[in-house]
Amino acid sequence: xxxxxxxxxxxxxxxxxxxxxxxxxxxxxxxxxxxxxxxxxxxxxxxxxxxxxxxxxxxxxxxxxxxxxxxxxxxxxxxxxxxxxxxxxxxxxxxxxxxxxxxxxxxxxxxxxx
Amino acid sequence: xxxxxxxxxxxxxxxxxxxxxxxxxxxxxxxxxxxxxxxxxxxxxxxxxxxxxxxxxxxxxxxxxxxxxxxxxxxxxxxxxxxxxxxxxxxxxxxxxxxxxxxxxxxxxxxxxxx
Numbered sequence: 001x002x003x004x005x006x007x008x009x010x011x012x013x014x015x016x017x018x019x020x021x022x023x024x025x026x027x028x029x030x031x032x033x034x035x036x037x038x039x040x041x042x043x044x045x046x047x048x049x050x051x052x053x054x055x056x057x058x059x060x061x062x063x064x065x066x067x068x069x070x071x072x073x074x075x076x077x078x079x080x081x082x083x084x085x086x087x088x089x090x091x092x093x094x095x096x097x098x099x100x101x102x103x104x105x106x107x108x109x110x111x112x113x114x
Numbered sequence: 115x116x117x118x119x120x121x122x123x124x125x126x127x128x129x130x131x132x133x134x135x136x137x138x139x140x141x142x143x144x145x146x147x148x149x150x151x152x153x154x155x156x157x158x159x160x161x162x163x164x165x166x167x168x169x170x171x172x173x174x175x176x177x178x179x180x181x182x183x184x185x186x187x188x189x190x191x192x193x194x195x196x197x198x199x200x201x202x203x204x205x206x207x208x209x210x211x212x213x214x215x216x217x218x219x220x221x222x223x224x225x226x227x228x229x
Contacts, residue, residue, distance in 0.1 A: 004156075006156075036220075041222070042222060043117070043118065043205070043219075043220035043221050043222045043223065044157070044205070044207075044218075044220040045219075045220070046217045046218070049217075090156050090157070092156075100145065100147070100162050100169075100170070100209075101159050101162065101170065101173075102149075102157070102159065102218070103159070104156030104157045104158070105156050106154065106155055106156050107155075107156050
């Protein structure tokens with residue numbers, strides 16, 4: 001079965017520091033990969049997605065992620081975070097043939113401190 | 115409104131009661147999804163509608179859970195004989211075209227607490 005693992009449940013960082021949120025997936029077939037963000041008291045919104053092509057994907061708010069097939073990873077990065085990036089981040093994957101059904105990781109709470 | 119709207123935002127009920135949760139998707143979105151998010155977990159897929167029909171209900175945990183979308187727009191998730199383990203945030207999402215793995219637009223969720 002498809003599973004998505006987010007290795008860190010919480011990541012505290014200082015403002016303007018770089019951050020990496022880790023995500024690994026398990027699959028023996030091609031997958032589509034996503035990062036969603038949930039700000040306090042708001043719905044999930046899409047940060048970025050990988051469907052095919054370039055393995056480096058750029059999203060909103062300065063975030064980017066790199067698809068690494070050999071390591072089955074899709075880590076999210078930002079070179080310099082802001083207080084407003086404080087939120088819960090979810091990695092998700094679909095599987096070819098059921099691309100409407102997202103499997104989510106447990107989430108990583110990013111807390112940016114001044 | 116412009117986004118996915120879910121009501122109620124909070125629902126507290128007693129064990130054994132019946133509950134309905136409503137989702138109003140973005141206008142024109144043919145695909146609608148229900149997910150459930152338990153405390154400390156990521157959202158879990160429940161059911162997917164394409165138009166009026168449930169194309170995939172494989173995520174519904176048991177026959178106490180049922181969802182409808184009679185006119186291809188608003189959807190209602192119905193839970194019979196609620197149990198304490200049903201306590202969670204129920205998320206609704208919609209999309210214009212599920213086949214191109216496009217963006218899902220999520221509502222803010224309905225938080226259900228079963229006492």
